[in-house]
Amino acid sequence: MIEIKGQSCIAGNWITPPGRSFQSFNPYKRESMYSFASCGADEVERAARAAESAFHIYRNLDGKSIGVFLNTIADEIEALGDQLLEVCDSETALGLARLTGERGRTCGQLRAFAELVTRGEWVQAHIDTAIPDRAPVPKPDLRRMMRPIGPVAVFGASNFPFAFSTLGGDTASALAAGNPVIVKGHPAHPATSELFAHAIARAIKKCDIPAGVFSLLQGLGNELGADLVKHPVIQAVGFTGSENGGRALMDIAAARPQPIPVYAEMGSINPLFVGPNTLQAQAESIATGLSGSVCMGTGQFCTSPGIVVSVANEVFEASLKSQLSEAPRGYLLNPQIAASLQAALESLNNHPHLEWLNRADFEAGSMTPPNAVFKTSARNFLADETMSREVFGPVTLYVVCENEAQMLEVAENLKGNLTASVHADEDMELAGKLYDVLEQKVGRVIYNGYPTGVEVCPSQQHGGPYPASSVSTSTSVGAGAIVRFARFVAYQGTPDALLPDALKNANPLGIYRLVNGALTTQGI
Numbered sequence: 320m321i322e323i324k325g326q327s328c329i330a331g332n333w334i335t336p337p338g339r340s341f342q343s344f345n346p347y348k349r350e351s352m353y354s355f356a357s358c359g360a361d362e363v364e365r366a367a368r369a370a371e372s373a374f375h376i377y378r379n380l381d382g383k384s385i386g387v388f389l390n391t392i393a394d395e396i397e398a399l400g401d402q403l404l405e406v407c408d409s410e411t412a413l414g415l416a417r418l419t420g421e422r423g424r425t426c427g428q429l430r431a432f433a434e435l436v437t438r439g440e441w442v443q444a445h446i447d448t449a450i451p452d453r454a455p456v457p458k459p460d461l462r463r464m465m466r467p468i469g470p471v472a473v474f475g476a477s478n479f480p481f482a483f484s485t486l487g488g489d490t491a492s493a494l495a496a497g498n499p500v501i502v503k504g505h506p507a508h509p510a511t512s513e514l515f516a517h518a519i520a521r522a523i524k525k526c527d528i529p530a531g532v533f534s535l536l537q538g539l540g541n542e543l544g545a546d547l548v549k550h551p552v553i554q555a556v557g558f559t560g561s562e563n564g565g566r567a568l569m570d571i572a573a574a575r576p577q578p579i580p581v582y583a584e585m586g587s588i589n590p591l592f593v594g595p596n597t598l599q600a601q602a603e604s605i606a607t608g609l610s611g612s613v614c615m616g617t618g619q620f621c622t623s624p625g626i627v628v629s630v631a632n633e634v635f636e637a638s639l640k641s642q643l644s645e646a647p648r649g650y651l652l653n654p655q656i657a658a659s660l661q662a663a664l665e666s667l668n669n670h671p672h673l674e675w676l677n678r679a680d681f682e683a684g685s686m687t688p689p690n691a692v693f694k695t696s697a698r699n700f701l702a703d704e705t706m707s708r709e710v711f712g713p714v715t716l717y718v719v720c721e722n723e724a725q726m727l728e729v730a731e732n733l734k735g736n737l738t739a740s741v742h743a744d745e746d747m748e749l750a751g752k753l754y755d756v757l758e759q760k761v762g763r764v765i766y767n768g769y770p771t772g773v774e775v776c777p778s779q780q781h782g783g784p785y786p787a788s789s790v791s792t793s794t795s796v797g798a799g800a801i802v803r804f805a806r807f808v809a810y811q812g813t814p815d816a817l818l819p820d821a822l823k824n825a826n827p828l829g830i831y832r833l834v835n836g837a838l839t840t841q842g843i
């Protein structure tokens with residue numbers, strides 16, 4: 320068992336900074352637990368300088384060594400055993416079953432990146448050999464591949480304390496690409512973050528990796544994160560969280576003397592479209608599937624279905640209402656999320672054009688909200704932008720359209736989202752039109768399914784047009800996430816000895832490369 324000391328970790332050194340203290344909170348018992356001291360600008364400076372010097376060594380490690388390191392981190396996470404699950408459950412109330420699954424996903428991500436970098440092809444090596452006698456000008460030898468970008472700041476989300484936090488997908492992909500990482504720990508699960516820092520510290524020692532490759536800065540308040548993003552050593556930011564938080568960091572990064580990319584995955588309302596004939600035929604089963612997806616994780620998923628768009632249907636409405644009312648209430652992650660959900664439900668309830676179909680109490684201080692469904696007309700929805708804001712919790716809005724044309728109008732007026740779902744077995748013509756619109760609005764279109772549950776595999780796209788993501792061309796899940804933390808470098812006329820192995824004539828790594836337009840593993 321590791322003793323939770325309420326510390327941060329800078330390049331392998333455990334510290335208790337002098338900043339103001341904060342407590343982690345047990346949502347089950349509604350009481351404070353571990354005490355932590357906040358890091359400040361001095362700790363940011365120390366972590367940044369350690370990352371800077373570690374980068375000189377780490378960026379030149381070969382893919383196999385980085386792969387061994389990532390696999391060792393996964394092993395060390397598993398070696399934390401039940402303590403990790405129990406501590407995290409006490410800080411998040413997510414439950415041991417969900418956390419066991421999320422731990423598997425987190426270790427799976429690390430091992431998948433290990434495999435990717437061991438194989439080596441992710442660097443996208445392109446080689447165009449010289450044509451010295453080309454007229455009117457000779458063609459130079461040009462070779463291009465991805466290289467690590469530099470120290471990365473990572474901000475985890477409260478709702479994925481494993482998979483999108485301290486050693487989650489952003490950290491895994493940044494390390495995989497050859498970059499040091501400084502994590503700004505999420506204040507809602509600091510003890511969980513401390514345990515993860517122990518796991519990576521052990522992996523760093525075992526694999527003889529420079530200690531500055533990882534630091535964890537714990538803290539409360541926006542200033543710590545802002546200072547980190549402003550630090551000149553930081554070259555990119557990975558963020559998962561709210562639109563407000565992501566946008567604030569984007570603006571800070573853009574205002575730096577050297578602006579840097581911020582890969583922020585933010586909120587989303589994940590609309591579900593149901594064709595009129597399909598709703599008629601499958602009212603009950605779609606209501607069942609939807610209510611399960613709305614309640615999953617107490618609605619605290621970026622992929623939670625916040626609106627369902629279809630025509631009026633009494634069976635569907637009654638079924639959705641009763642299923643959501645009867646579903647057991649889940650726990651919210653922390654008092655801040657509970658307070659903002661309380662305020663959101665009150666404001667929706669007071670909205671003149673919204674009807675709360677299964678109105679229920681949510682007392683102040685309670686951590687277990689009702690599973691709520693509201694109803695409005697498409698006309699009102701289209702006239703009021705506030706109705707398409709994300710409500711973080713088990714809440715959905717039934718948008719009732721007069722006809723198919725109005726359903727398409729709703730789709731056309733959507734902002735960027737992570738996902739959209741289409742149920743249209745009996746409405747294939749409408750499905751085609753919806754797909755045409757939705758693929759411009761979201762990162763993932765789902766047919767006959769529900770948006771919660773994000774498969775981690777190379778074909779996954781977790782990211783969408785703003786405000787779902789700050790960079791719509793990137794994904795934060797799957798193998799493609801690695802390229803966010805690398806940039807292309809071209810080498811012109813460069814002797815073999817000076818080239819990275821991936822670009823050398825003999826192809827010592829044996830990877831697929833695009834040589835003069837042909838994909839090959841052959842040397843030159």
Ligand code: NAP
Nearest residue numbers: 476477505539540541544545560561564567584585586621
């Ligand atoms: P959050 O409040 O935005 O916090 C995320 C992190 O950013 C925390 O470390 C927070 O710490 C920091 N932060 C927030 N605002 C900041 C600012 N203005 N300046 C500097 N740092 C700032 O988000 P959350 O409560 O963890 O997560 C809930 C939200 O995340 C939901 O909206 C959900 O939809 C979204 N989410 C999205 C995804 C996705 O993949 N797209 C996944 C999970 C969750 P401090 O408060 O201490 O500064």
